[in-house]
Every structure is written in C-alpha cells, then in structure tokens.
Amino acid sequence: xxxxxxxxxxxxxxxxxxxxxxxxxxxxxxxxxxxxxxxxxxxxxxxxxxxxxxxxxxxxxxxxxxxxxxxxxxxxxxxxxxxxxxxxxxxxxxxxxxxxxxxxxxxxxxxxxxxxxxxxxxxxx
Amino acid sequence: xxxxxxxxxxxxxxxxxxxxxxxxxxxxxxxxxxxxxxxxxxxxxxxxxxxxxxxxxxxxxxxxxxxxxxxxxxxxxxxxxxxxxxxxxxxxxxxxxxxxxxxxxxxxxxxxxxxxxxxxxxxxxxxxxxxxxxxxxxxxxxxxxxxxxxxxxxxxxxxxxxxxxxxxxxxxxxxxxxxxxxxxxxxxxxxxxxxxxxxxxxxxxxxxxxxxxxxxxxxxxxxxxxxxxxxxxxxxxxxxxxxxxxxxxxxxxxxxxxxxxxxxxxxxxxxxxxxxxxxxxxxxxxxxxxxxxxxxxxxxxxxxxxxxxxxxxxxxxxxxxxxxxxxxxxxxxxxxxxxxxxxxxxxxxxxxxxxxxxxxxxxxxxxxxxxxxxxxxxxxxxxxxxxxxxxxxxxxxxxxxxxxxxxxxxxxxxxxxxxxxxxxxxxxxxxxxxxxxxxxxxxxxxxxxxxxxxxxxxxxxxxxxxxxxxxxxxxxxxxxxxxxxxxxxxxxxxxxxxxxxxxxxxxxxxxxxxxxxxxxxxxxxxxxxxxxx
Numbered sequence: 144x145x146x147x148x149x150x151x152x153x154x155x156x157x158x159x160x161x162x163x164x165x166x167x168x169x170x171x172x173x174x175x176x177x178x179x180x181x182x183x184x185x186x187x188x189x190x191x192x193x194x195x196x197x198x199x200x201x202x203x204x205x206x207x208x209x210x211x212x213x214x215x216x217x218x219x220x221x222x223x224x225x226x227x228x229x230x231x232x233x234x235x236x237x238x239x240x241x242x243x244x245x246x247x248x249x250x251x252x253x254x255x256x257x258x259x260x261x262x263x264x265x266x267x268x
Numbered sequence: 269x270x271x272x273x274x275x276x277x278x279x280x281x282x283x284x285x286x287x288x289x290x291x292x293x294x295x296x297x298x299x300x301x302x303x304x305x306x307x308x309x310x311x312x313x314x315x316x317x318x319x320x321x322x323x324x325x326x327x328x329x330x331x332x333x334x335x336x337x338x339x340x341x342x343x344x345x346x347x348x349x350x351x352x353x354x355x356x357x358x359x360x361x362x363x364x365x366x367x368x369x370x371x372x373x374x375x376x377x378x379x380x381x382x383x384x385x386x387x388x389x390x391x392x393x394x395x396x397x398x399x400x401x402x403x404x405x406x407x408x409x410x411x412x413x414x415x416x417x418x419x420x421x422x423x424x425x426x427x428x429x430x431x432x433x434x435x436x437x438x439x440x441x442x443x444x445x446x447x448x449x450x451x452x453x454x455x456x457x458x459x460x461x462x463x464x465x466x467x468x469x470x471x472x473x474x475x476x477x478x479x480x481x482x483x484x485x486x487x488x489x490x491x492x493x494x495x496x497x498x499x500x501x502x503x504x505x506x507x508x509x510x511x512x513x514x515x516x517x518x519x520x521x522x523x524x525x526x527x528x529x530x531x532x533x534x535x536x537x538x539x540x541x542x543x544x545x546x547x548x549x550x551x552x553x554x555x556x557x558x559x560x561x562x563x564x565x566x567x568x569x570x571x572x573x574x575x576x577x578x579x580x581x582x583x584x585x586x587x588x589x590x591x592x593x594x595x596x597x598x599x600x601x602x603x604x605x606x607x608x609x610x611x612x613x614x615x616x617x618x619x620x621x622x623x624x625x626x627x628x629x630x631x632x633x634x635x636x637x638x639x640x641x642x643x644x645x646x647x648x649x650x651x652x653x654x655x656x657x658x659x660x661x662x663x664x665x666x667x668x669x670x671x672x673x674x675x676x677x678x679x680x681x682x683x684x685x686x687x688x689x690x691x692x693x694x695x696x697x698x699x700x701x702x703x704x705x706x707x708x709x710x711x712x713x714x715x716x717x718x719x720x721x722x723x724x725x726x727x728x729x730x731x732x733x734x735x736x737x738x739x740x741x742x743x744x745x746x747x748x749x750x751x752x753x754x755x756x757x758x759x760x761x762x763x764x765x766x767x768x769x770x771x772x773x774x775x776x777x778x779x780x781x782x783x784x785x786x787x788x789x790x791x792x793x794x795x796x797x798x799x800x801x
Contacts, residue, residue, distance in 0.1 A: 180411030182396050186376040193372045193407045197426060198436070198446045198455025200465040211471055211553065260406065262465050262477065263418055 200262040208262055209246065214255065217245040222259040243267070294795025295433050296491025296712050296728040298346040298772040303327070303431075304394040307356025308379035309401055310364040316357050316401045317417060323354045323399065326475045327424060333472045335424045341550055342461075342481040344519060346492045346726070347432065348773065351394075357401075358382035367404050375405055376414060395431050397424075420476025426464035433795075434486050437462045439575040440563060441583060451567075457575040459545060459560055459585075462486060470553035479550035484516050484526040484543035485564055485573040489711040491728035497525040501612055502705035508611040513559065514604060515546035521604035528564075529612060530708040531592035533620050537800050538565045539708060540589065541573070542596060544606040559598045559606050560585050564711075570801050571711055593617070615703045622701045625694065627675040634701035635694045642690075646673065646683045653682035713799040721790065723771040730797035731790045738786075742769065742779050749778035 200208075202220040209216055222242065242257045254267040305327060309316060325332040328349045330340065339347045360367065360382045367375055379398045380390065390396055396412040403416030413427040439456035446455040446466060455463045460483040469477035487493055497519070499511065514523035529540040541562045547554035561576045576586045589596040593613040600607055618624065618634035625635045627643040635643075659665030666672065666682035673683040675691040683691075714720065714730035721731045723739050731739070742749075755761030762768065762778035769779045771787040779787075 180395055181392060182390055182394065182411060186373045186380070188373060188409060190372070193409050197406070197423065197464050198450060198466045201446075201458075204458055204466055204468065207553070207555070208469065208477065260465060261416070261420070261423065262469075263416075263420070 197260065199260055205257065205259075205262055209244075209264075212264070214246040214248050214264075217247055217252065220244065220257070295489060295798075296794055297432055298343075298491065298726070299791075300348050300350040300773075301428070301431055302351035302391070302394045303349060303353075303397055304388075304390045305352070305354040305356075305397045305399060306358060306379050306383045306388075306390075307354065307399050307401070308358050308360055308382055310360050310362060310367055312363045313359075313402065318401075320354050320356065326421070327354065328352045332474065333421075333478075334475050335421055335428065335478075338421055338425050338478055338481075338550055339428060341517070342487065343490065343492050344726075346490070346773070355383060355386075355388045356399075358386045358388075364402060364404070367400075372405065372407060372414070375400075376412075397427070418476070420469075421472055421478030422461060422464050422467060422469045422476070425461045425478060429462050429482070429486070432490065434462055434482070434489065435570065435572055437483060437486070437573050437575065439577050439583075441577050441579070444583075453574060456577075457483060457562075457573065459483060459551075459554065459558070459575070460486065460573070468551075468553040468555070470550065477553075479553060481517055481545070481550045483541075483560065483562060483573055483575075485541050485562055485571075485711070487516065488526055488541075489571070491712050492726060493525055494725035495722075495728075496725055497523075498528065498710065499524045499526070500528045500530065500705055500708050500710070501610055502530065502614045502703060503708065505615055505703065507613065507615050508609075510599070510607055510609050511542075513542065513544035513606045513608060515544050515557070515606075517549050517551050518546055518604040523605055527608075527610070528708060528710060529594050529596070529610065530614055530705045531594050531612070533617050533704045535566070536704065536708045536713070537571050537711070538563075540564070540576075540594060540596070542608055542610070544601065546604055557601050557606075558585060559587065559601065559608060561589055561596060566800075612705075614705050617702065617704055619701055619704050619707070625675060625691075627673065627681070627691070628679050631676055631679075632702070633675070633694055633698045639690060639694060642687060643673075643675070646681055646687060650681045711798075711800065715797050715799050718797045721771065721787075723769070723775060723777070723787075727772060729771070729790055729794045735786060735790065738783065739771070742777050742783065746777045 199222060202222055205220045205222070206216065242259060244255050244257060246253065246255050256265040256267055305323060307316065307320065307323065326334040328336055330336045336349055358379065360378045362370070362378050367378060370378065376398060379400065383390070398414045399417055399419065401417035403418070405414055406416060407414050408427055408430055411431065415423060415427070436454050437457035437460040438453035441453055441456060444453055444456045455466045457463045458467045459480055461467055461480055462482065468480055470479050472478045488498065497514070511527055512523035513527070514521035514525055516525055519525060525543070527542040529542065530536065531540065532538040541564060542559065544559050545551050545554065546557045562573045563576060564571055564573055576589065577583045578586055587598045595611045597609040598606065599609055616632050621636070622634035623637050623640050625631050625633045625640050625643050627647065653667050653670045655665040655667050664672070664680035670682035671685055671688050673679050673681045673688050673691050675695070712728040717732070718730035719733050719736050721727050721729045721736055721739050723743070749763055749766045751761040751763050760768070760776035765780070766778035767781055767784050769775050769777045769784050769787050771791065
C-alpha cells in the first residue's frame with residue numbers, strides 16, 4: 144500500500160512536469176525568473192546569522208534631513224554609540240537612545256524625538 | 269527492497285525540486301523577487317496605525333512613489349516584486365513585553381506562527397519581511413528582514429538590496445567607524461542606499477524618506493548596465509581621454525554610465541570607478557550633483573566599493589585622483605552630464621607574470637623576469653664583449669661569438685645569438701603581453717569556459733559558447749518566428765511551436781520550448797558561473 148502510494152505520487156509529479164512541458168509549447172506565457180530563498184519552517188538561526196543591517200545615521204546626514212523636512216534645529220544634533228546600542232537593547236533598557244532636539248518650523252518652536260538609527264522623527268508638541 | 273528504491277527516487281526528486289527552488293539566488297539578476305510581508309501585532313496591542321493598503325502601496329504597487337518605483341528606477345526596469353504579497357494584521361499570542369523578552373528567532377517565529385494560525389503560510393521560495401506595530405526590533409538575515417511599522421522607503425530599499433545579494437558600501441577613510449559592530453569605512457557612502465540609514469535620502473510624498481539610488485558599482489554588479497555604456501579605460505589602448513558621463517539616474521542622457529579604471533595587473537577585480545549622479549529623483553537628497561570615484565577591491569574574497577574621500581576637513585568625495593598610474597580630473601558638470609579628464613599608464617603595464625625588459629631606457633617590452641635579469645646581466649657585460657678599438661661595424665663591433673641584441677633599433681649590446689633571438693621573439697609578442705585592461709570585465713566576469721549570453725545589451729548571464737551562438741541566431745531569426753500580424757499575445761505572439769524565450773523580463777524573442785528551458789537553467793546557474801563571488 145505504502146509502496147503504491149509513493150509510486151503514484153512520483154508518477155503524478157512526473158506527469159505534472161510532463162504536462163507543464165507540453166503546455167509551454169502551446170502558446171507563450173508570462174514566466175519570469177524569480178530570485179528565491181528557502182525560509183525555514185521554524186526559525187532557529189545562529190545569532191550571528193541575524194545582522195544589524197543598517198548603519199547609524201550621522202549627525203551631518205540628520206542635519207540635512209531635518210532641513211529637507213523644514214525643521215530648523217535650535218540645538219546641535221549629537222548621536223553617540225551608546226544611543227545606537229540602546230536601539231538593540233530595548234528589552235533591557237529604556238529607550239534612552241532617542242535624542243530630543245529643539246527645532247523651529249513654520250515659526251513654531253517645539254521639540255522632536257529622533258531615532259538615531261533610522262532617522263525617524265516624532266514631533267513632541 | 270523496492271520500497272527503498274522508490275523512497276530513494278522520491279527523495280532524489282524532492283531534493284531536485286528543492287534545489288530548483290533554492291538555488292536561484294544570485295547575480296546577475298533580472299526578474300522578480302517575491303516577498304511575503306507579514307504584519308503582526310501583539311496580544312495587547314492597540315489598533316495598527318497603517319492598514320494593508322498602505323503597505324501594499326508602499327512596497328509593491330507601482331506608481332505610488334514607494335519601494336517598487338525605487339527599484340524599478342535604479343534597476344532600469346530589471347527588478348520587480350511580482351508575486352509579492354502583504355498579509356495581516358496577525359495577532360501574536362504573546363504580549364509586547366513577552367515579545368521584547370524573546371530572542372530574535374522567537375520574534376520571527378511568533379509572527380510566522382500567528383500568520384499560520386490566520387491561514388497564511390509563507391510560500392516556499394519567498395523572501396520574508398515581518399513588520400510589527402508597535403516596533404520591537406530591527407534586523408535582517410539572508411532572505412528576510414524584521415522591521416518597524418514606521419519603516420521608510422529607504423529601509424526597505426536597503427533590505428531589498430541585501431535580498432538580491434548586494435553588500436554594504438564603504439569609504440576609504442581609515443578613521444571612520446559608523447558603529448562598533450561596523451567595519452572601518454562601512455556605511456560611509458551616503459550616496460548609496462547600501463549605506464542606509466547614513467544616506468542622503470529624499471522625502472517621499474507618503475512613505476517617509478527614500479533613496480538614494482545605488483552607486484554604479486552596485487548597478488554593474490547586478491548586471492543592469494548596458495555594456496555599451498560602460499568604459500573600461502585603456503581596453504582600447506587609450507592612455508588619455510576626456511570622457512562624457514551620463515548621470516546614472518538619467519540613462520536617457522548620452523555618455524558613459526560607468527568608467528572602470530584598472531590599475532592592478534595582479535587582480536582584474538581591483539580598480540577605480542567613476543560615475544556621475546544628478547541631484548534629482550531618488551538622488552534629490554544630494555546637496556549638489558556630483559562625480560563620485562570609488563575603489564573596488566575584495567574583502568574576504570568578495571568585492572566591495574569604497575568611496576574615495578578627501579582626508580580631514582569635510583571629508584568630501586575626491587574630485588581629482590593621482591594614484592597607481594591613474595589621474596582623474598573632474599572638468600565640470602552640467603544638467604545630466606559631466607566631463608572628466610582621465611590618463612592611465614595601464615596600457616603599458618604587463619600582464620601578470622611579465623615585467624618590463626628595460627634593456628635600454630624606455631624599453632617597456634614585457635618579458636619574463638628571467639629575461640629581464642638576462643638583459644641586466646648582458647648590459648653589465650657590455651664593455652667586455654665589445655671588440656677593443658672597434659671593428660668592421662664601428663666602435664660597437666662585438667667580439668667573436670657575440671652579436672648585437674637589437675632589443676631596440678639602437679641596441680648594440682653584445683649578446684649570444686640565442687639571446688638576440690629571444691629579444692626578437694619577445695618583441696614579436698609584445699602586444700599580447702601588455703595592457704591588462706583588455707582583460708578587465710567587471711563583476712560579472714565569467715569563469716573559464718563560459719561567455720556572456722548577450723541576448724541583449726544587458727544580458728550578462730554566462731553560458732557556453734554554443735548557447736551564445738544559438739542566442740545570436742535566435743535574435744537574427746526573431747522576425748521569422750513571430751506570428752505575422754500578431755495574435756492573442758499581441759504583436760509579439762509566436763508562431764505555432766515557439767514560445768517567448770524570457771531570458772530576461774520582456775524578452776519576447778520566439779524560440780523552441782527547449783531553448784526557453786535552457787535560458788531558465790542558465791539564469792539559475794548565473795551566480796555559479798561567475799569568476800568572482
């Protein structure tokens with residue numbers, strides 16, 4: 144019984160391949176190459192296989208980003224390694240990695256909170 | 269016994285199918301990268317701040333100013349996300365606090381399991397992205413990424429770059445370290461999205477910051493540049509030229525999109541590059557349009573780009589170079605074009621294994637090191653081998669048993685007849701031993717035994733010579749294998765018995781089914797046939 148089932152499965156698989164081959168000759172179809180990876184059913188990767196795959200935004204780049212968004216910094220943009228490390232120690236420490244900055248926009252002065260990793264900004268009005 | 273046979277056959281079949289699914293990763297690549305994006309929340313989370321439509325627009329719908337538009341632009345239409353999907357919001361069984369206490373495997377599995385419980389299994393072969401609201405972590409792995417709910421286009425541009433095999437970009441500044449886990453110079457090319465988040469991004473209308481594009485080396489590495497728009501300086505024998513560059517983000521302009529400047533005879537993958545970037549589109553975050561120079565070199569056997577920066581001060585990208593026999597001077601930029609002046613002595617350099625003979629001043633004929641040593645020894649013996657007081661051939665007449673070497677027309681050093689013949693042979697072979705620039709083919713150089721298929725100007729897939737010839741024949745026959753007057757599939761409909769080759773997206777040359785399968789197989793083997801990883 145088991146043998147028959149396995150044989151049937153193989154034959155069906157092979158027939159499927161053969162059928163697909165036959166169909167490809169009938170008319171053109173849209174099939175592109177795809178770039179694929181095989182994801183594990185259960186993730187159990189070694190810690191070094193997870194990567195912190197972005198770099199920390201530099202104060203210089205952040206300064207320009209603020210200007211492009213219409214913010215005029217009233218205090219210097221300063222990021223430290225400690226702030227960046229805090230991003231990845233969220234489970235152990237408070238999110239002290241965020242920097243609070245005084246800015247002016249559209250004539251208003253207020254504070255913003257900057258994530259030194261992503262450069263994401265939150266207005267604290 | 270027979271059960272074992274069938275089990276082995278089944279196992280082999282499954283292994284073959286798995287291999288087909290799992291080995292397509294690599295470059296050069298033109299086609300689809302299917303992603304499964306899972307949106308996850310925790311058991312105690314408030315309502316999510318964005319709906320599925322937001323992320324579909326941001327990531328996979330075209331014309332929205334999102335990620336798909338970004339990659340379409342920087343790949344010149346070579347890369348798409350067809351087959352991708354966004355699913356969610358799924359609610360994990362853990363609370364936010366419990367998720368924060370999990371390790372990274374746990375965080376991934378919690379979301380994947382929530383999706384399964386919600387009826388969605390990530391299709392085999394898809395890249396996986398997990399987005400959580402609220403955010404708990406930010407990391408990636410080979411084939412996936414874990415992202416915050418408020419990610420921007422730049423973040424997914426960067427992770428998408430990793431997903432197709434791109435590496436981080438560097439600068440050559442030995443004093444720069446972005447973060448303690450980063451290597452020296454890593455993330456210090458803000459003109460390249462592979463240095464994200466340390467990049468000159470630009471605001472998008474709906475999805476935060478995006479861009480910049482890729483540097484030219486990365487575009488070249490993916491095989492997206494037309495071969496006619498790449499100059500390998502000196503390959504044609506030139507030693508100096510004024511070169512017009514088209515902005516990498518404006519390929520409609522005329523000029524070179526990339527200039528390679530080889531300088532290392534020992535390593536054809538070690539060279540400088542020159543590119544021009546205009547500050548608009550995805551590069552609009554640049555303070556100004558700019559010409560950029562990079563050094564391309566291997567690190568642990570893999571090629572990386574290093575932006576050449578000035579030392580000290582504002583560390584601006586260099587605008588002139590004088591190193592390793594190469595000079596580059598940026599003459600100016602205007603709109604979509606820039607001009608640079610380049611000189612190189614590489615044409616005169618020898619292929620690996622050869623050195624200049626230097627039998628006389630200016631003798632740059634490439635010979636083996638033994639022959640050069642012979643020339644030095646012979647030069648040292650010159651006075652002893654000359655006939656004292658001269659002779660029938662003037663003051664340089666040789667003693668009995670010696671003849672003029674004639675390595676150059678005026679070379680009257682007396683040597684044995686065998687050495688003179690050696691000099692003649694070396695002179696005759698001079699052209700084939702110099703100018704290593706002729707053998708610098710860039711990141712998609714094929715392994716021995718393979719050549720580029722060249723189905724079109726951007727087809728860098730390595731195939732056998734026979735397949736390249738077959739591809740050229742198919743292109744030549746394209747009009748004859750197409751259905752006259754078109755058909756159900758439009759003007760490119762094939763005659764009965766033919767199908768589109770689809771060596772790359774949009775390849776509608778009609779070929780046999782066997783040939784299409786050959787193209788697919790060759791594409792799947794593309795990475796394995798490269799000379800350099």
